[in-house]
Amino acid sequence: MIPHSPLGILDANTLEELARVICGDEHLYYRKGYEIARFLEHAGWQRVPEYDGEYRREWALAQLTGRREDPTELERVLLRLADPREYLDEPEQLPAVISAVNAFLIHEGVRLENPGGRPRLVACDPSLAHPGSQGPVELRATMTDLITDKNMADLLQHRLDEAHTCYANGAHVAAIIMLGSLLEGVLVHVVHERDASLLGRTSPDRVSLDSLIKTCHDAGWIGADVERFCHELRKYRNFVHPRAEIREAHAPDRDTLDMCWPVVNAVLNDLADSQPKAV
Numbered sequence: 360m361i362p363h364s365p366l367g368i369l370d371a372n373t374l375e376e377l378a379r380v381i382c383g384d385e386h387l388y389y390r391k392g393y394e395i396a397r398f399l400e401h402a403g404w405q406r407v408p409e410y411d412g413e414y415r416r417e418w419a420l421a422q423l424t425g426r427r428e429d430p431t432e433l434e435r436v437l438l439r440l441a442d443p444r445e446y447l448d449e450p451e452q453l454p455a456v457i458s459a460v461n462a463f464l465i466h467e468g469v470r471l472e473n474p475g476g477r478p479r480l481v482a483c484d485p486s487l488a489h490p491g492s493q494g495p496v497e498l499r500a501t502m503t504d505l506i507t508d509k510n511m512a513d514l515l516q517h518r519l520d521e522a523h524t525c526y527a528n529g530a531h532v533a534a535i536i537m538l539g540s541l542l543e544g545v546l547v548h549v550v551h552e553r554d555a556s557l558l559g560r561t562s563p564d565r566v567s568l569d570s571l572i573k574t575c576h577d578a579g580w581i582g583a584d585v586e587r588f589c590h591e592l593r594k595y596r597n598f599v600h601p602r603a604e605i606r607e608a609h610a611p612d613r614d615t616l617d618m619c620w621p622v623v624n625a626v627l628n629d630l631a632d633s634q635p636k637a638v
Contacts, residue, residue, distance in 0.1 A: 365469050365482040366430040366437075374427065376463040378420040380440065380456060387459055388445075388452040395419050402439035404432060434480060437464070441471045441478035458524050465527050472528075483527070500631035506548050515544050531616045532598055538623050539568070539596020542589065546571040549630055554578065568593050580633040581626055588622045595619060 369377070381398060383389035390398060392410040399407045399422060410418060426432040439445055440460055446453045453473075461470045470483045502512035502519075518541040525534035547563050550571060557574050558566055572593065576586035595611055598604040 365480055366434045367467065368427060368430060369433060369467060371424075373463055373467055374423045375420060377433075377436070377460070378416050378423055380459050381419050381436070382415045386455070388449060388456055390415070392418065398439065398445070399436065401445065402435040404435065437471060437480060438478040441473045443473070443476045461524065461527060470528065483529075500627040502545075504631050504634065505545060505627065507552060508548065511544070511548055515541055515548075518544065526616060526620075529613075531611050531613055532604070534616050535592070535595045535611055535619050536599045538619055539592060539599075542592065542596070542623055542626060543568045543571065545627065545630070546575055549580065550574055550578075553580070553635065568596065575630070581629040585622070585625045585629050589626060592619050592622050 380387060381390065381395060392412065392415050395415060395418065396407050396410045404426075407422070423433065423436070437460065441453070441457050443450065443453055446456075457471050457473065464470055465483060468482055469480050472479055472481055502516045503509070506512040506515065518537055522534045522537035522541065525531075525537055546568070547566060550557050550566075551563050555563075557578060561570070569590070572581075572586055572589045575581045576583065581589070594607075595615065598607075598611065604610065
């Protein structure tokens with residue numbers, strides 16, 4: 360028995376997501392059917408049946424469901440997913456796998472960590488899964504609503520996803536920096552796509568976030584209240600430079616992040632509302 364396990368009986372949807380990550384795809388570490396069975400054995404399972412050739416995910420889910428009443432067995436699987444020894448051929452895959460697992464595992468009140476390569480499960484607050492969603496400003500826009508460049512829209516969505524991961528793991532400064540990076544990326548591409556002349560002679564690669572915020576407000580794309588609070592987020596974004604945080608003598612915490620997140624939501628909503636209508 361794994362001592363002091365924080366894991367309870369997992370929800371059926373959680374098991375489905377767990378099966379998906381174990382199987383992998385073009386974005387996550389891929390396992391063939393027989394490799395899934397071997398993975399379960401490496402996790403410490405006894406009497407793992409031989410893979411019978413059916414769809415990988417269905418087979419994996421059936422194995423997980425069969426041991427759903429034994430959280431210890433499922434914890435072994437989760438810990439193995441965070442074990443560097445599972446990815447000796449592709450070590451760069453490990454962070455993506457842990458992030459994918461934590462994205463759904465947080466709803467069970469736990470998350471995976473592997474400090475120093477030693478996997479463990481720790482209890483966490485499930486409310487961390489949805490930063491800003493319970494606040495007064497609910498996000499209504501998507502990146503593809505705002506930016507026509509699909510590659511850039513995908514990249515910025517990934518930045519937002521990374522901010523969620525930072526939030527879920529209590530990395531408040533990192534989350535704020537990611538939000539500031541997202542804000543800058545969205546604004547510069549919105550200005551460039553809607554009216555590049557507003558940048559003047561300044562290259563999109565060199566324009567400052569301060570200038571972008573003012574430009575978008577002057578163009579009527581974001582409101583005065585949003586502009587004002589954007590500058591506060593910009594100041595916190597500058598904590599990417601440690602000396603800036605030292606000068607401010609303030610360490611951002613969860614409350615700081617909870618105030619910053621609605622600002623980003625408000626910017627994205629304002630930009631969506633001011634999107635020029637297609638003719």
